[in-house]
Amino acid sequence: MARVERFLPSEEAADLLELVGDLADNELAPQVAGFEERAEFPREVLRTLGRAGLLGLPYPVEYGGGGQPYEVYLQVLEELARRWLAVAEAVSVHTLSAFPTYAFGTDEQKKRHLPDMLGGELLGAYCLSEPQGGSDAASLTTKATRDGDTYTITGTKAWITHARVADFYNVFCRTGGPGPKGISCVLVDAGTPGLEPQVAERTMGLRSSPVAQVVLDGVRVPAERLVGPEGGGFTIAMSALDSGRLGIAACAVGLAQAALDHASEYAKGRTQFGKPIIEHQGLGFLLADMATQVSAARALTLAAARLRDAGRPFGIEAAKAKLFATDTAMRVTTDAVQVLGGYGYVSEYPVERFMREAKVLQIVEGTNQIQRMVIARSLSRE
Template sequence: MTTDRLLPTDEAAAILDLAADIADRELAPRAEAAEENGEFPREALRTLGRAGLLGLPYPEEHGGGGQPYEVYLQVLETLAQRWLTVAEAVSVHTLACYPLAEYGAPEQRERWLPDMLGGELLGGYCLTEPAGGSDAAALTTKAVRDGGDFVISGTKAWITHAGVADFYQVFARTGGPGAAGISCVLAEAATPGINPQKPERKMGLNASPTAIIAFDDARVPTERLIGDEGTGFRIAMSALDAGRLGIAACAVGLAQAACDYATAYAKDREQFGTRIIDFQGVGFMLADMATQITAARQIVLHAARLKDAGRPYSVIAAQAKLFATDMAMKVTTDAVQVLGGYGYVRDHPVERYMREAKVLQIVEGTNQIQRMVIARAMGK
C-alpha cells in the first residue's frame, strides 16, 4: 500500500498500512449510510485511538505516537480517501489536543493527555463566535474568576463535535480588549452551563455534528487554564497553523478518492464503441486532476517537513491549505462532470465528495484569510 510513498522509516510505512487497513475494513463500508442518516462514528474514532492513530504527532510519554507531522498528515489523507468525516474528526481532535500538548503544564499533560491521545476522550475547539467569524481577536465570550473557578459566559459557533465531544478547548476573554485579553481554558463537556444547541443542517459532512454552544455561567476550575492568562490568542493561532495542514491533507485525500472513482468509471464506461477515458476531452481532464492532486500533496508534505524541522511554516501552511482545498473543489467538480448525469445522482459518491469539498475552503480560516496571510508575509 505504501510503495508509491516516500516515508521516513519502516515504522511509518507500517503505520500507513495499518491506517489503510482499518479504513478499508471499518470506515469505507459505513460511510455512505452514516452520511445519509447523520450518524456520528464515535466507535470508529475509539478504534483509531486504540490502534494508536489519534495521537500520532504527540510525544510517546503521554500516549502519543511520536511521529513526524509528515507521517500524521499522510494518515489523514488515507482516512479521507475512505471517509472524510472521520479524517476531519481526527484533524479536529488533534487540533483540540494541541494547546494542552504544547502549552500545558507538566502535571496537566500527565493528568489529561493520555486519555485524549488514546481516543477515550474526544475534543472540540471553541474559538469562532457568531458575530466574529474570522476576526478571532474580537471574541466576546468571557471567563471571569470567581474563587477557584472561571465563570464562562458567551456563545461559540460552528463547533465541530458539539454535543459529542468529551472536552472543549475554550478561548475566552479574561482581560481587556484585543488579542492580549484572551486565554485558553480546558473544559469538560459535561460541565453544567455548557449547552450545545441543535446541530446545523449542512450541505455535506452530515455525520459530523456542527453546532452553536452556549456557555451559561459554566464554572470551570482555574487549574484548567492552559498557559498563562492572556496567551490564548497566541495559542489559538499556533494551533491553527498546524490545523490548516490537517485540513489540507484531508482535501488531498478527498480529491484522490474522487479522481480514483472517476478514472475507474471512465475506463469502464463506453460511448460510440470507445472507453470514454480514451476521448481526449475526458482523458485530459483526468490527467489534470491527477497532476493537481500530486502538486497539492507535495506542498502539504513540504510544509510538514518544515514544521518537523522546527522551521517557520505559517505561510507555507496557509499556501498548502489554500491550494489543496481549492484543488479539491475543482477535482470533485470535474469528477461529477466525468460521470455526466450519473455524477449528479446519489448512486455514485462523487456528488457527496463535491458537497464535502466545499467546506474545506471555509474551515480553519477561509481561503480568503489564507490569501491575506500570504500577501501580508510577502509585503514584509
Template sequence: MFTDEMSGLPETPEIAALMELTCELADKELAPRAADHEERGEFPRELVRTLGRSGLLGLPYPEEFGGAGIAYTAYLRVLEILASRWLAVAEAVSVHTLACYPLAHHGTDEQRRRWLPEMLGGEQLGAYALSEPAGGSDAANLTTRAVLDGDAYAVTGVKAWITHAGVADFYNVFCRTGGPGSGGISCLLADADNPGIQPQARERTMGLRASPVAQVVLDGARVDADRLIGPLDGGFAIAMGALDSGRLGIAACAVGLAQGALDYAIGYARDRQQFGRSIIDFQGVGFLLADASTQIAAARALVQSAAALRDAGKPYSLAAAQSKLFATDVAMKVTTDAVQVLGGAGYVTDHPVERYMREAKVLQIVEGTNQIQRLVISRYLAKGAV
C-alpha cells in the same frame, strides 16, 4: 490509489506498518459505512473510538503521554488515506488532534501528565471552541468572557460552528479574561459534562452530514482555575499556533478527498463505454483526469513540504496557509470535475462523487477561509517573505 513513492515519506518498518494499518482500517471499517452514515447524518462515535484504540488519535504527540511521536509528514499521510475513504472521519481525527494542541504544547508538565494521556489514548474526543456567531474570521475580537470567581472561572458566551459539539468529551474554550483585542484572550480546558456547557441543535449542513456542528452556549460555566492552559491573556497566540497545525490537517484531508474522487472517476471512465470504447480514451475526459492527477500531486508535495518544515522546527505558518489554500481549491476543482466525468450519473446519489463535491466546499471554509489564507500569504509577502 496511494503508493509509497507518492507519499515522500522515509521507508521505515514503523511507517510502513502504520500506513498498512491505516489502509486496512480505511478499507474495512470506513469505506463500507460512509454512505449510510452520511445519508442518516449519524456521527460514527464508536468507529472513531476504534481508531483511537488503534493509536490514530495521538499520532504526532509524545509517546510519554500516550501518543505515537511520529513526524507530522507521516501523520498527514494517515489523514490523507482516511479522507480518501471517508472525509468526516479524517476530519474528526484532524479536529481532535487540533484540540489536543493547546495542552500538549502550552500546558504545564503537571497538566499534561494529568489530562493528556486520556486525550491521546482513544477514549476521549476533543472540540475547539474559538469561533463565535458574530466573529468567525475576526477571532481577536471574540466576546465570550471568563471571570475568575474564587478557584474557578465563570464563563459566559456563545461559540459557533463547533465541530463535535454534543459528542466531544472536552472543549478548548477561548475566552476573554482581559481587555479588548488579541491581548486579552485565554484558553480554558473544559469537560463536556460541565452543566454550564450547553450544545445546541445541530446545523443542517450541505456536506459532512455525519459530522456534528453546532453552537455551544456557555451559561456561567464554572471551569476550575487550574484548567487555564498557557499564560493568562496569552490564548490568542495558542489559538493561532494550533490553527497553523490544523490547516495542514485540513490540507491533507483535501488531498485525500481529491484522490478518492479521482480514483472513482478513473474507474468509472475505464468501465463506461461510448462510441465503441472506454470514455477515458477520449481527450475530453482523459485530459480532465490528467489535470486532476497533476493538481493532486502538486498539492500533496506542497503539504508534505510544509509538514517537513514543521518537523524540522522551522517557521511554517506561510507554508501552512499556502498548503491549505491550494489543496482545498484543488479538492473543489477535482471533485467538481469528477462529477463531470460521470455526467448524469455523477449528479445522483448512486455514486459518491456528488457527496465528495459537497464535502470539498467546507474545506475551503474551515480553519480559516481561503480568503483569510490569501490575506495571511499577502501579509508575508508585504514583509518580504519569499
C-alpha cells in the same frame, strides 16, 4: 483504489500506512454511505481508531501519543479521507484539540490530561469561532471572570465540530480588555454544568460530523484549567491553527484523490463511440489535469509538514498548502462529477457527495480568503 507512490521516512511509517489502509477499507468504506444518509456521528468508529493509536499520532510516546512526525500523520489523514472525510476531519479536529495542552500546558497539566486525550477513548472540540466573530477571532466576546480559584464563563461559540459528542472543549474566552491580548484558553469538561451544546446545524456535506453552537451559561471551571498564561489565548489559537490547516490540507488531498480514483475507474469502464471514454482526449486531458493537481497539493502539504518536523517556521507554507489543497479538492471533485455525467449527479455514486464535502474545506480553519491575506502580508513584510 489507485496506488499512491509515497516516500516514507521509516519502515515503521510504511507499516503504519498499510495498517491504516486496511482499517479504512474494512471499517470505514463499508459504512460511510449509511452514516452520511442518517446524519449520524460514528462514535464507535472513532473509538476503534483510538484503540489503534490513531488519535494521538504526532504527540510524544511519553504522553500516550504515537511519536510520529507530522509528515507521516498527514498521510494517515489522507488515507482516512479517501474513504470517509468526516472521520479524517474528526481525527484532525481531535489532534488540534490536544495541541493547546501539549504545547502550552504546564508539566502537571500535560501529565494529568494528555494521556486521557491521546489514549483513544476521549474526543475533543476547539471553541474559537462565535456567531458574530468567525475570521475576526480577536474580537470574540465570550467572557471568563475570575473569582478566587474559579473562572465563570458566559457566551456562545459557533460552528463547533464535535459539539454534543466531545468529551472536552478548549474554550477561548476574554479574561481581559479588548483585542488579542485579552484572550485566554480554558479547558472545560463536557459534563460541566452550564455548558450546553445546541441542536446540530443541517449542513450541505459532512453530515455525519456534528457542528453546532455551544452556549456557556455561567460555566464554573477551576482556575487550574487555564491553559497557558492569562492573556495568552490568541497566541495559542493561532499556533494551533497553523498545524490544523495542515490537517485540513491533508483531508483535502485525500478527498481529491478519492474523486480522481472514482472518475478514472468510471472512465475506463464506460464505452462511447467504440472505446473507453478515458481514451477520448477531452476526458483524458481532464483526468490528467486532475491527477497533476492532486499530486501538487500533496507535495505542497508534505513540504510544509517537513518544515514543521524540522522545527522551522511553517505557518505561511501551511496557509499556502491549505489554500491550494482545498481549492484543488473543490475543482477536482467538480470535474469528477463532470466525468460521470448524469451519473455524477445522483447519490448512487459518491462523487456528488465528494463535491458537497469539498466546499467546507475552503471555509474551515480559516477561509481561503484569510489564507490569501496571510500569504500576502508575509510578502509585504519581506
